[in-house]
Amino acid sequence: MTDLSRLSNSFLPDFSHIYVEEGAKDFPMAKDILKRLPNAEVIPVQDYKSVFNRSGQDFQAQKKSMKLILALKKDGFLYKATDVVQDAGFQNFYYTTPMLNCLYNCRYCFLQGMYPSANLVVFVNDSDFFDAARRELDSRAVKDEPLLLSISYSTDLLAFENIVPWTRKWIDFCKTNPDLMLEIRTKSALFSAIDDVRPVDNIILAWTLSPNIIANAYEWDAPPLARRLKAVKEAIAKGWKVRLCLDPVIPIPDWEHVYAEFIQMISKEIPAEGIRDITVGTFRMGRDFFKRARKRLPPSDVYYQDYEDRDGVISLPKNESAAIAEKIKGQLTDIIDENKISIWN
Amino acid sequence: MESKKPVLIITALKSEAKPLIEHYDLKSDTESQFRVYQKDSITLLICGLGKQKASESVSEFLQEFPTDYLLVNVGIAGGNPETTKIGELYLIQKITDEHTKREWFPDVLLKHGLKTSELTTVDTAVTNGSAGFKNLVDMEASALFEAGIKCIPAHRMVFLKIVSDAMDEAAFSGIDVSALIEDKISEIDSIIQIYQNADVWNSPILNDGERENLSAGTRTMKLTATQGEELKILAEGKKIKSGDLTDLWPKMEFQSQSKKERNDRFEQIKQFLSS
């Protein structure tokens, strides 16, 4: 008889189960993923939404043993970006969602409010995404500007590269489509997964960095700052000019001092000539996502600050977020030209 | 010591329940309208055979006793002899309702050490062989899941099925249901203990006493529903940040004589909670 008592309070490893949508299983990307996770239990499903969108899921409980869902995306391959996403002045700005949900569990992340599940969906019909991107490139509104595409909107795509090489696929696509500009935003330390890619101007590698105290308290399961910095330095050593994202800046007690030390550390660790630009932002989230995210247990103090509702977006009061951003900007001008700093608040 | 987490065991038949009643020394609640047995943290409900009885019984029970349960369905099932073995216990990872074709998924988050299977819930017993059913069949699981998920999250719904027959007529008469369950009682008990001890229960931000105080204060002050909701969120925030709400309650013992007075007092409390 199995001695089950020794299993007390131990969670199954992430991806112990893979739900595979009918129709998805024969796609090369699905086969490849299933090969990489040979011990997973494979459960066929008619439609991925019957697993992902079902009621009665507990987001934070599921985070302790995330499952994978392989599916086909049927429509909505590229979305026009909304106000909450940074556009850096680009008019043809889109995002795409080759995966839903993230390996990490940042307490301020809108995904907790956006999706009913913490399980990760990987869409495996990659060529449909690229066909849609080609169509959008051809029909983009402002022809003399590139089409800026954020591929890490609903996930941290690079973090997942060892299981699903979606980032590399987008990079390969981008190399043959010079009118496309790709933003790959990440907190991962996995630059090694793409370190053979030759740096090109139309691919932006962007790392979100936070002071250690913030990363530890709010960026659960993401690599600690030191490992992110190491990845940034590796990228720069390979010739990339990286974007740094200080977003969201969280005004914890003594934040000015915390961020001043943090920025000093960045200036020591990262060679200025390797920085393409820096974006700075404060917390903001769509009202409906915010309300849902606040209900997730265990609770986070992120959802209990004095925010204001600006046209459906919950954020710090305008003057407060502007003051924070200005302060940070002032400190960053020691590292980089002012015109390479963009503010989002 | 923290009390054990509440468990609701559901069986369709008395013969499935019998070994569990004996093992946990459960006592019949003769006052109850339900066929229910109970002791300490364990409650056992016999829901009756088939989807309709399962659905009605569980829905009504959970409506009357909305407790943060671990729901464990224990029962026998027919098994395809090619994929399952008579007498074996399986933890179910997917339930398909044969009639509606709807699929249900208990979230399996904890290590359990059991064999796993998919299950089809049928409307009438299958006695003409397992053709068309790749794994297990029963007559209640989809209805239990559908009724249970309205109150209990998917990661605290556990379906344990013991194979009693190979879905053929001949085998049906001689099944000793109680003996099959009895034989697996220690595995069933281990699963229950694993879940009871695991970090799969959430505590709400405000405890029962704090929620009661807040409602009482809201009534005393005659706050509007919107004001009451705003106050609840602010109180949650205060509790998260300072861990304590004892200074709030005296401020809410205030019967206002006018709307203005109430609104002024409400603003003062808001300021206190935001500080």
Ligand code: SF4
């Ligand atoms: S890394 Fe980004 S997508 Fe992932 S949890 Fe954190 S904020 Fe959300």
